[in-house]
Amino acid sequence: MPIQWFPGHMHATRKAIAERMPEIDVVIELLDARLPGSSANPLLAELTRGKPALKVLNKQDLADPQQTASWLAHYQAQAGTRALALDASDTAPARRLIAACRELAPLRGGMAKPMRVLICGIPNVGKSTLVNTLRGGKRAAKTGDEAGITKTEQRIVLADDFYLFDTPGMLWPRIAIEPSGYLLAASGAVGRNAYDDEEVALALLTQMLRHHADRLRDRYKLGDLAGLSDEAVLADIGRKRAPLLSGGLPHMQKAAEIAIHDFRSGAWGPVTLETLQEFTQWQAQAKLLDAEREARRAARSNTKNQVPPRGQGGDDGAGKG
């Protein structure tokens, strides 16, 4: 089952971003460096089209540095876009962020034309942590403190001529790329009741087996994983780490919880779950499926609108006169 999660407060965030957008000079999007394609929000891309963009691959300490470098190069090559990697150990990230924004919008700055930057990202990507660091000792404009600052935003003054508008974490209404939905759930971006642990853990293990099988082997003291399915590995994790169920069966639910927890906490070491090539394929497949779905929908609506043949109650006027 594809994962979907777009609760009411995200509708409010979408509206707030759309309203703020005309006066924004640069959009900072925080991505999860472990899923740098899946964590990029297509709804945000739509809302901020044409605006200079700074992609921040956050939690880089949890990601594979080589993969981070190739994803950075990918984003960096996009028009009007800069990219950098960051993690919470950077206690003074403001200088790099401000410099990148100034490069993206060189005509802004100075008291007459202060730089106005919007910062967005999926839930749990580390935005509050970063914003708190950026804020330092400075007090953020409290919601509702200032006219024009909506309840869903906060304004942080990073320099006299540099304003940062913070927005709550947002996903998008239909996650068309199924593996992305699972990886987003694994990262903690999706509400607990919107996914099944076992499905998410299996998707997570599929990607781990593709890219970092050795990490699984080391962490859970497993044998040779070559040729093993995600399900077999999850069962092995259950056997190693959780009490067996009656009948000696592995506790798959417990195993799934352990796998997801270990991924979130970084217990597997630095891992990136998707390569650019793989994500591009997922995108193409999802597009194809969408096109097929749309064709079926059009065919259904054509059938519905079709005039019944004569003699079956239809009257298209044909044959009259």
Ligand code: GDP
């Ligand atoms: P938000 O929902 O985007 O505001 O995310 P938070 O700032 O609340 O962070 C979510 C979780 O990720 C928290 O447990 C943070 O401690 C953790 N976190 C945030 N940034 C980093 C980072 O750069 N590296 C690591 N390892 N963890 C981080």
